[in-house]
Amino acid sequence: MSNTSENPKPSSSSAKMTLKTSDNELFEVEEAVAMKFCTVKQYFEDEKDSDVAARGSTTVIPLPNVHSAVLATLISYGKKLPQSNAVADNHEEEETKKKERKKYEQGLLKNLMPGELLDLISAANYLDFKEGLEFFNQALADHIQNKSVEYVRKFFGIKNDYEPHEEEKYREEYAWAFEGVDED
Amino acid sequence: MWCRKICKIMDVSFPLNSGKNRKFRKKQNAKKRRKRIDDLPDPIIQHILSYLSTKEAVRTSILSKRWKYLWTSIPKLDFNEGALDRRMMFMKIVERVLALHDPSDIKKFSLSCNVQYDTSHINAWICSVVMHKVQVLKLYLRNFQELLALPPCLFTCESLEVLTLHMFHSLKLPSSISFSRLKFLALEKVIFSDDHSTQQLFTGCPILEDLSIIDCIWKNVKAVCISSPMLQRFFITDKYLLDDENDDKDDLNAEADDQNDFNGCQVVIFGTSLKSFSFDGQLINDYCFYNPSSIVDASIQFFKRDAEYDFLDAHRVFKLLSGLGNVEKLTLDVGALEVLSYAKELFAHQPVFYKLTHLNFESGFPIEFDLEALLTIIRNSPCLNYLSFGTQVCLPTYCGNHDLIMNPVPSCFVTNLETIEIFGFCGDEKEMHAVKILLGSASVLKRIVIICDEFYFDSHGDLKKKQKEIFEQILLFPRGSRSCTVHFLLGISKAPRYSG
Numbered sequence: 215m216s217n218t219s220e221n222p223k224p225s226s227s228s229a230k231m232t233l234k235t236s237d238n239e240l241f242e243v244e245e246a247v248a249m250k251f252c253t254v255k256q257y258f259e260d261e262k263d264s265d266v267a268a269r270g271s272t273t274v275i276p277l278p279n280v281h282s283a284v285l286a287t288l289i290s291y292g293k294k295l296p297q298s299n300a301v302a303d304n305h306e307e308e309e310t311k312k313k314e315r316k317k318y319e320q321g322l323l324k325n326l327m328p329g330e331l332l333d334l335i336s337a338a339n340y341l342d343f344k345e346g347l348e349f350f351n352q353a354l355a356d357h358i359q360n361k362s363v364e365y366v367r368k369f370f371g372i373k374n375d376y377e378p379h380e381e382e383k384y385r386e387e388y389a390w391a392f393e394g395v396d397e398d
Numbered sequence: 399m400w401c402r403k404i405c406k407i408m409d410v411s412f413p414l415n416s417g418k419n420r421k422f423r424k425k426q427n428a429k430k431r432r433k434r435i436d437d438l439p440d441p442i443i444q445h446i447l448s449y450l451s452t453k454e455a456v457r458t459s460i461l462s463k464r465w466k467y468l469w470t471s472i473p474k475l476d477f478n479e480g481a482l483d484r485r486m487m488f489m490k491i492v493e494r495v496l497a498l499h500d501p502s503d504i505k506k507f508s509l510s511c512n513v514q515y516d517t518s519h520i521n522a523w524i525c526s527v528v529m530h531k532v533q534v535l536k537l538y539l540r541n542f543q544e545l546l547a548l549p550p551c552l553f554t555c556e557s558l559e560v561l562t563l564h565m566f567h568s569l570k571l572p573s574s575i576s577f578s579r580l581k582f583l584a585l586e587k588v589i590f591s592d593d594h595s596t597q598q599l600f601t602g603c604p605i606l607e608d609l610s611i612i613d614c615i616w617k618n619v620k621a622v623c624i625s626s627p628m629l630q631r632f633f634i635t636d637k638y639l640l641d642d643e644n645d646d647k648d649d650l651n652a653e654a655d656d657q658n659d660f661n662g663c664q665v666v667i668f669g670t671s672l673k674s675f676s677f678d679g680q681l682i683n684d685y686c687f688y689n690p691s692s693i694v695d696a697s698i699q700f701f702k703r704d705a706e707y708d709f710l711d712a713h714r715v716f717k718l719l720s721g722l723g724n725v726e727k728l729t730l731d732v733g734a735l736e737v738l739s740y741a742k743e744l745f746a747h748q749p750v751f752y753k754l755t756h757l758n759f760e761s762g763f764p765i766e767f768d769l770e771a772l773l774t775i776i777r778n779s780p781c782l783n784y785l786s787f788g789t790q791v792c793l794p795t796y797c798g799n800h801d802l803i804m805n806p807v808p809s810c811f812v813t814n815l816e817t818i819e820i821f822g823f824c825g826d827e828k829e830m831h832a833v834k835i836l837l838g839s840a841s842v843l844k845r846i847v848i849i850c851d852e853f854y855f856d857s858h859g860d861l862k863k864k865q866k867e868i869f870e871q872i873l874l875f876p877r878g879s880r881s882c883t884v885h886f887l888l889g890i891s892k893a894p895r896y897s898g
Contacts, residue, residue: 332435339442347445355449363460370435375463384460390491391456393480 231258232274239282240274247292252342277341284330284337287322288346294318295345323353328369436464444471452476456495470495471502475527479511489519496526503557504530512541521549531557533579539565540646550574553602563588566646571595575602584610587638587646590619600624607631613638616663616683625668632672636679640701661710667721669693675722681714687721695727699760700734712741716748723749732761735771745774754779755814760788767793767832768803782810786819790851792828793835804839811878816844821890822851825861825868834875843879848872852889869896 229245249255257275294315331354338346358366367374385392447455447469455469475495479488507527513520528551535558550572559579564586580603590596596619606626610633662683672692678699698718703711715734738744757779759765765787818836823829837846855861869886886896
């Protein structure tokens with residue numbers, strides 16, 4: 215079943231591409247956005263070389279490592295980025311768009327659980343989506359900043375397999391790194 | 399299908415036991431398990447770790463055995479020595495982190511610490527990062543108890559693109575200097591040792607684009623030439639004599655900033671690509687541009703020295719201005735123009751700024767509009783489009799002066815000047831007179847923007863009410879240009895309040 219993206223009317227200048235996720239969902243995405251996923255871009259360019267006639271909507275690009283929910287978020291984020299082929303906005307329009315983007319980003323992060331964030335990072339890495347990777351990695355880093363080791367373990371679901379005396383030894387050796395941490 | 403999609407996405411945040419969507423959730427769980435960080439391969443985790451600060455990355459070694467060495471590939475290391483009583487621990491950790499780092503590149507290394515007697519350790523660390531192909535190196539070293547000679551390998555580092563060195567210490571340089579990739583160099587408080595090595599340093603940066611020399615000590619150098627062909631931005635500060643407390647002064651360098659019998663270093667700049675030049679401080683050194691310069695954007699902030707140097711400073715200011723003939727945007731401290739009056743013979747030879755469109759006058763004191771050197775600059779800028787005064791601009795009110803000033807009217811006032819901005823306006827008699835003259839003589843002016851000094855008006859409460867009156871008075875001044883609007887802002891942070 216095809217899932218059309220938010221633009222109801224495909225404009226003549228923007229070609230669309232179809233991406234197929236691991237759970238067999240099809241996403242129709244504008245070329246400009248899809249090209250931000252370098253893996254897709256590479257695949258598309260390889261396809262183009264081999265088949266001159268096929269273009270855009272007739273090619274379905276498989277993404278076996280990406281689940282639909284994750285792809286939906288990544289596409290949504292990609293759409294909000296400044297488009298490389300967009301007409302240069304004047305200063306005011308740029309400022310408005312920036313504010314909108316910030317609001318969107320905050321909203322996106324607020325409801326994200328750690329597992330989802332990791333899925334997004336993993337998918338962005340697979341798709342070679344640089345801006346997405348940068349954004350989600352930074353979000354993750356920001357979240358665990360200044361948090362205690364116990365918090366980070368719980369957050370990521372990491373099981374501590376050190377012996378207590380081992381852990382104590384490392385804490386002492388790296389005492390410099392433990393200054394100024396929220397012990398929660 | 400759109401509906402189904404929405405349900406799937408919302409599903410994720412429902413608590414585990416909600417009966418409502420059990421059917422969908424079962425499907426979900428079967429298809430994928432939420433990723434845990436330990437499922438991710440090492441390269442992805444290492445990439446995530448590269449977004450953490452050094453301290454945080456090191457801490458992850460304690461998360462679990464798998465994480466013990468994952469952090470050792472982080473490309474960015476930042477060490478800032480805290481309190482002195484933790485020094486031993488600090489030294490140990492830097493040593494350990496560098497020793498444990500895997501062979502991958504250390505792209506950025508930043509070190510801020512006291513040196514004391516540990517020069518050999520610090521040099522070993524620098525060598526280590528050089529071997530790890532460091533690209534950005536920032537060093538802030540202080541409290542030397544022994545002489546430091548930075549390792550020679552630093553000066554032939556082929557990967558280095560950015561180097562910041564802040565130390566109040568003599569710069570002992572090796573005989574071979576070759577920064578083949580260095581684009582950005584900043585030296586702060588450095589004491590140059592001699593002509594030859596200093597010259598070699600600047601010559602050894604063939605693709606340098608940005609050079610900042612901040613409060614360095616030149617007394618051991620007589621002349622140097624800066625000729626990097628790709629140099630675009632050159633920023634100099636010479637304010638160390640103004641600084642009463644040099645925090646970095648220690649036993650080794652107590653006498654270093656004594657300036658007796660020092661006429662300054664002659665710094666010749668061959669700037670074929672130079673676009674931006676900024677000087678801030680006292681003209682202890684003699685700067686001059688060799689060829690007709692390509693500088694587009696310049697800023698000169700000037701601090702006066704003792705009266706015995708006035709004549710010399712006047713000539714040095716003149717030399718600087720002469721090298722800026724092609725500038726398009728200029729910020730000029732009025733102090734520099736005031737000192738020019740000590741060498742009036744130079745006035746006739748003032749350069750003409752044929753391309754100057756933006757001129758900003760800055761000052762710590764109210765600007766006297768009838769300053770001869772100031773008027774000369776305006777007269778010598780035929781294409782001036784934008785003129786601003788960073789603080790109050792004043793004109794004494796006696797008539798005699800008035801005639802001379804605008805006689806003849808500077809050509810740019812008649813042909814090009816469209817915007818005048820005045821900051822720090824307090825509304826006194828002299829300022830009003832200056833505004834009157836400006837409004838009256840600028841015949842193609844489109845706007846005059848007057849920004850009030852908020853602090854002045856806030857502290858003189860009764861004057862605040864007068865602001866509207868002042869504005870209305872200004873509206874009545876005869877305008878040389880029919881299409882000119884007066885904008886009266888009550889402060890920098892406040893939106894325009896009155897316009898007319």
